[in-house]
Every structure is written in C-alpha cells, then in structure tokens.
Amino acid sequence: MAFLDKINNTQIDVLKEIGNIGAGHSATALSKLLNKKIDMKVPDVKIVTFDEVMDLAGGPENIVASVFLRIEGDAPGSMFFVLSLAQASRFIQQLTGDNSFSFDNPPYAEIAISALQELGNILSGSYLSSLSDFTHLRLYPSVPALSIDMVGAILGYGLIELSQVSDYAIVIDAAINEDEVGEDEYVKGHFFLLPDPDSFQRIFQSLGVTNND
Numbered sequence: 001m002a003f004l005d006k007i008n009n010t011q012i013d014v015l016k017e018i019g020n021i022g023a024g025h026s027a028t029a030l031s032k033l034l035n036k037k038i039d040m041k042v043p044d045v046k047i048v049t050f051d052e053v054m055d056l057a058g059g060p061e062n063i064v065a066s067v068f069l070r071i072e073g074d075a076p077g078s079m080f081f082v083l084s085l086a087q088a089s090r091f092i093q094q095l096t097g098d099n100s101f102s103f104d105n106p107p108y109a110e111i112a113i114s115a116l117q118e119l120g121n122i123l124s125g126s127y128l129s130s131l132s133d134f135t136h137l138r139l140y141p142s143v144p145a146l147s148i149d150m151v152g153a154i155l156g157y158g159l160i161e162l163s164q165v166s167d168y169a170i171v172i173d174a175a176i177n178e179d180e181v182g183e184d185e186y187v188k189g190h191f192f193l194l195p196d197p198d199s200f201q202r203i204f205q206s207l208g209v210t211n212n213d
Contacts, residue, residue, distance in 0.1 A: 011204065014134065014207055015045045016042060016044070019130070020041075020042045022131070023126070027039055034094075041174075042175075043173045049168060052171075053171065057155070060150060060151050062150065064088075064148070064149075065083045065084075065088035066080050066155075067116060067120025067121075068144065069121075069143070070142040073139045075139060075195055077195035077199050079192070080192040082190050082191075085103040091115070091116070103148060121144045123174065128140075137206055169194050170195075171190055171192055174190065176188075
C-alpha cells in the first residue's frame with residue numbers, strides 16, 4: 001500500500017489526538033459507571049506490522065482477555081481491546097473491591113465478564129465516535145464479545161482477512177486508573193484497529209493522506 005509511505009508524524013499525531021479525545025469521553029463514562037474519578041491516557045499510537053501486533057500482545061501463544069467488535073459503516077473493520085490476564089484482573093479488582101479476584105482461576109463471576117464487556121463497549125464506542133468526528137465517516141460498533149484465549153486464536157480472524165491486501169494495523173495504547181495515582185498503577189492495554197481492505201486507505205484519505213503521486 002504505497003500511500004502508507006506518505007503517512008507522516010502529523011497524521012500519527014492526529015490519530016493520537018483522536019485517541020486522547022476518545023479517552024476523555026471514556027474516562028467520563030467510566031467515572032459514572034464506577035462512581036469514582038477515572039483517568040485515562042493514550043501514551044502512544046502507531047502503525048505496525050501483523051507480526052508486531054502479535055508481539056505487542058505477548059506473542060501468539062500468550063493467553064489474554066480480549067473484547068472484540070466489528071465496525072460497520074463507511075469504513076468497516078475489526079477492533080480488539082486486549083489486556084493481559086494480570087491487567088484484566090486488576091481492573092476487576094478495582095471495580096469490585098475484591099482483591100482476590102484473578103482471571104487465572106476460572107470459572108469467572110458473571111460480574112467480571114459483564115464488567116470487561118462494558119469496559120470494551122465504553123472504550124471502543126468513545127474511540128470510534130472520536131474517529132468518526134475527525135474523519136466524517138459513519139462508524140458503528142457491534143455488540144462487544146469477550147474472549148479469554150491465546151493471542152493468535154483471538155486475532156487470527158481479523159488478520160487473515162486483512163492480510164490479503166495489507167500488512168499493517170493501527171495500534172492505540174491505553175492506560176486507565178483512578179485519578180491521582182502513579183503511572184505504575186495504571187491498567188494498561190492495547191486497541192488493535194484492523195480496517196477491512198478498502199477501509200484502511202479510506203480512513204487515511206479522510207485525514208489527508210492520498211495514494212496520488
């Protein structure tokens with residue numbers, strides 16, 4: 001995809017700003033949900049190869065918690081919000097006050113599953129809303145689905161479809177926690193945005209990146 005060579009730091013900065021705006025909306029929604037002040041940051045946004053996607057999530061055999069949804073509308077695609085089991089457990093502990101909870105010990109309480117699904121719903125909805133505002137594309141999230149499995153199994157579907165015409169994905173880092181705590185206490189995860197074949201170029205064209213010489 002030749003137009004990827006034309007993507008510069010300005011477009012990456014725009015993607016990061018979109019992420020930060022979405023993070024602000026997410027933090028507000030999470031604050032209401034948890035009845036406490038929540039802070040959320042987007043420390044980095046990058047475009048990476050599929051191999052790097054797997055590496056960022058700990059390798060294809062690493063077991064993670066993932067919220068998956070389809071993006072419908074003008075730029076269809078797939079989105080995954082991926083947390084390590086330790087980070088997912090930390091979020092549930094913060095939410096429920098049960099410091100003994102762990103995703104290493106199934107079966108899981110229904111409140112834990114519902115909470116992670118709602119987290120994915122809030123985060124993805126806020127990000128897509130911000131992306132839609134910036135690009136003027138109509139983007140709609142499907143109902144999120146939670147999986148706890150190996151990274152390779154979780155991401156395989158989206159990567160296989162996209163790999164037919166591309167080798168890249170958009171990665172949005174995310175860090176969430178109660179306000180006024182140290183960064184080492186943040187729950188940290190990754191969004192993997194995998195636009196369908198025609199959608200990747202459509203998103204970046206809307207941000208001023210074209211395939212014209």
